[in-house]
Amino acid sequence: MNIAIVCYPTLGGSGIVATELAYKLAQKGNKVHLVSYSLPFRFNKFKENIYFHNVPITNYPLFEFPMYTISIAAKLAEIVQNENIEIIHCHYAIPHTISGIIAKEIIKDYQKVKVVTTLHGTDVTLVGKQENFRQIVQFALNKTDAITCVSEFLYHSTIREFSPNKPIEVIPNFVDTKEYKRQKIPSLRRRFAKDTEKIIIHISNFRKVKRVPDVVLAFELIQKEIPSRLLLVGDGPDFSEVESLIMKLNLKDKIWCLGEQTSVVELLSISDIFLLTSETEGFGLAALEAMSCEVPVVCYNVGGLKEFIHDGKDGFLIPIGKIDLLAKKSIELLSNDTLRTKFGKKARQTAIESYDSELITKKYLNLYTSLLNGDTL
Numbered sequence: 001m002n003i004a005i006v007c008y009p010t011l012g013g014s015g016i017v018a019t020e021l022a023y024k025l026a027q028k029g030n031k032v033h034l035v036s037y038s039l040p041f042r043f044n045k046f047k048e049n050i051y052f053h054n055v056p057i058t059n060y061p062l063f064e065f066p067m068y069t070i071s072i073a074a075k076l077a078e079i080v081q082n083e084n085i086e087i088i089h090c091h092y093a094i095p096h097t098i099s100g101i102i103a104k105e106i107i108k109d110y111q112k113v114k115v116v117t118t119l120h121g122t123d124v125t126l127v128g129k130q131e132n133f134r135q136i137v138q139f140a141l142n143k144t145d146a147i148t149c150v151s152e153f154l155y156h157s158t159i160r161e162f163s164p165n166k167p168i169e170v171i172p173n174f175v176d177t178k179e180y181k182r183q184k185i186p187s188l189r190r191r192f193a194k195d196t197e198k199i200i201i202h203i204s205n206f207r208k209v210k211r212v213p214d215v216v217l218a219f220e221l222i223q224k225e226i227p228s229r230l231l232l233v234g235d236g237p238d239f240s241e242v243e244s245l246i247m248k249l250n251l252k253d254k255i256w257c258l259g260e261q262t263s264v265v266e267l268l269s270i271s272d273i274f275l276l277t278s279e280t281e282g283f284g285l286a287a288l289e290a291m292s293c294e295v296p297v298v299c300y301n302v303g304g305l306k307e308f309i310h311d312g313k314d315g316f317l318i319p320i321g322k323i324d325l326l327a328k329k330s331i332e333l334l335s336n337d338t339l340r341t342k343f344g345k346k347a348r349q350t351a352i353e354s355y356d357s358e359l360i361t362k363k364y365l366n367l368y369t370s371l372l373n374g375d376t377l
Contacts, residue, residue, distance in 0.1 A: 001030045001368060002084050004076060006100060007091040009040040012205050013285040014120035016042050017150070017173050018091040024176075024361040026050035033079055035072065041262065053079055069095035069102075076103035080113050087368050089116045090144070093123040094133060097140040114371040117144040118171070121282020121303065122209065124158050138162045146371055148364075150283040151304025169367060172307070173283040174360035177352045180292035182269045182344075189270040192256055198228040198334045201271040201295070203264060203286045204278070206236030211300075213238075214277035214323055216245050216255070221327035223254055226334045230255045231267060268293035272340060273333050279320060281305050291315070292351035294344035298330050308355060314347035 003025060007018030019042040022032045026049040034043065037055045055075045057068060076099060079085055088103065090096035100115040107113065117140065124137070141147055141164040148171045149155040155170050193199050200219060204210040212232070219230045232242065232255060239257075246255050261267065268274070274290035274297045281287075281303035288308060290297055297309055301317035309315040316329040333340045 001025075001086055001365075001372075002033075003030055003087045003089060003368070004033045004035055004079055004083075004085045005089045005091065006035045006072060006076065006096040007040060009036040009038045009043075010205070012041075013150075013173060013283060014091045014118075014123075015040050016285060017118075017120070018089075019043050020174070020176065020357065021089075021361065021364060022050055023047055024357050025365070028361070028365070031083070033083055033085065035075060035079065037068070037072075041260070069099050072096065072099035073102035073106070076100060077106040080104075080107055080111060084111075085113055086372055087114050087116060089118065089364075091118050092120055093117055093137050093140050097144050098136065101140065101143045114145040114368075115143075116146045116148065116367065116371070117141065118148045118150065119154055119158055119282070120150055121154060121280070124154060124161060124282070134161075138164070142166070146367060148367065151307055153304040153307065154282045169363075171360060171363045171367070172304075172355060173285045173288060174355050174357045175285075175288050175292045175351055176357040177292050177348070180265055180268070180289050180351075181348070182294045183266065185266055185269055188266055192231065192270065193229040194227070196227055198226055198272045199231060199270055200228055200273055200275055200330065200334075201231040201233065201267060201290070202275045202277075203233040203290075204236070204276075206234050206238045206242065208238055209279055210236075210238070211277040211279055212242050213245050214321075214326070215275050216242060216249065216251065217323050218275060218277070218326040218330065219255070220249050220251060221324065222330050222334065223251070225331050228254070228272075228334065231271065232257045233259075233261050233264060233267060235260050264289065265293060268295050271295050273298055273330055275326070275330065276300070276305070277326070278302060278305075284308075287315075288351060288355055291347035292355075294341075294348045296333055296340060296343035296347055298326060298333070300326075308350060310346075310350070314343050314350055 008015045019040045026032045088100040090100045097117045147168045202215045276299035283304040287297045297315040300320040311317040
């Protein structure tokens, strides 16, 4: 099968899932063409049958802003023709699905191609709700050949907001549990914390929706009860605000700001718990990756997180904004090694049994095959 996958290259669940899916599909003998305006964040290892296409963004004096949507559509049309693409898989509705639909229209007289849209979260819950985008998102969903959502939460949000004219299949995000597994790295752990201290980790793109200041505020309460350090992994528009809060609370010596990291398995392997404070999550890939590394997750009970985090069994789900309770449940795990280990083992079991990359890749392949066979979805 010849497949083009379109995604954002930046740190975030949609781009990471798209890139990891490309690797898995290529591993199974499919020819996969990854399309974006720069190298995707996780596109960092060589595999046969996978090719990257950089979308040139046209700058012309007449245009006040770069023509990103049109540039992707033109590149996709070119790739479909030259590489005999059968499936265009668009991750994130705006603008990628629109670009895919335009490309399909351009080449329709001499080549057939199917467009698949995967919704990841904020393309529906934030961007799609804006009045100036609502109609274009609805148009994209009605014109694409198949729609998938990464969680039941997102499925119901999409139905409620857009009522698309075709069925939606829930295909959750996934993790390669063979790669994301806990390692023993005592030397690395000692770089960040003393043997008597615990390590808390947070990974995100530091956007407003992630509420990273809540992580810092919870950590301030935790470290008063449990000797601990906090690893902040990622970067984004709220990073300066987070840094200012760290300085204000006099926590600079206890918090490591590590910026963007392409590989987080080692950092997860030395961590004791994962804190996530998003106000909404279409799925919550970073949490699943932590669970695969036996790191219990303490997070707000929002979006798709409750579909794979089982409160009181492999993590804790906290009402949004309850920072005191977030800290209390974190302390409960950090003060009880037996309980934390039990939660961690259960968390990995959840990842292996329901969210392993092999299981989910098969679901996408089945979807592609059904589309190409003309089956009704």
